[in-house]
Amino acid sequence: DTGVSQNPRHKITKRGQNVTFRCDPISEHNRLYWYRQTLGQGPEFLTYFQNEAQLEKSRLLSDRFSAERPKGSFSTLEIQRTEQGDSAMYLCASSLVSGRNTEAFFGQGTRLTVV
């Protein structure tokens, strides 16, 4: 296993288009998280799943953002009608919830540029 995988690594899109990012977590991890990072800031939590259930989504930035994890394995994050302010790095992380050992491991991120 090589860790959390995110695709694509880079995405350039025109304003108003929809984009979808994919995250493949570490295989035995049951939690999956999405974060967003803008220039000069630390990552900002968006949402997370435990297995296929989305347990927290109130931090998604608007109703244009949605995430799925249909079979409890990979996840997708979709942004509809993109705006220039959506330009950022989108990070996925995963963890194994087992007792107290809940450190999260991050992927390399998808860098989105909206033009």
Place this chain on the structure above:
Amino acid sequence: DAKTTQPTSMDCAEGRAANLPCNHSTISGNEYVYWYRQIHSQGPQYIIHGLKNNETNEMASLIITEDRKSSTLILPHATLRDTAVYYCIVRGGGAGSYQLTFGKGTKLSVIP
């Protein structure tokens, strides 16, 4: 989760120990101290975490004061590849805690 305070930036000579401080004066009894780092254009990398005892792994040591209001991450022999932003995060340790709240971190520059 408790708030943390870190210096904006630090320099360290290559081969020397890098000591990165973090204040978390409002930490509660069940909250852990986590450290992550982020090398430019990469995702954050987990380094270490602890509750109240000092911890050491292959990457670093974590020293937590007895009152738990501050901690220090120690990279024993810094290399150029350790240049990164280092984040100190306080978070509950149970399954109910799921979010990492990142601040702006400390930008560590390792100088040849």
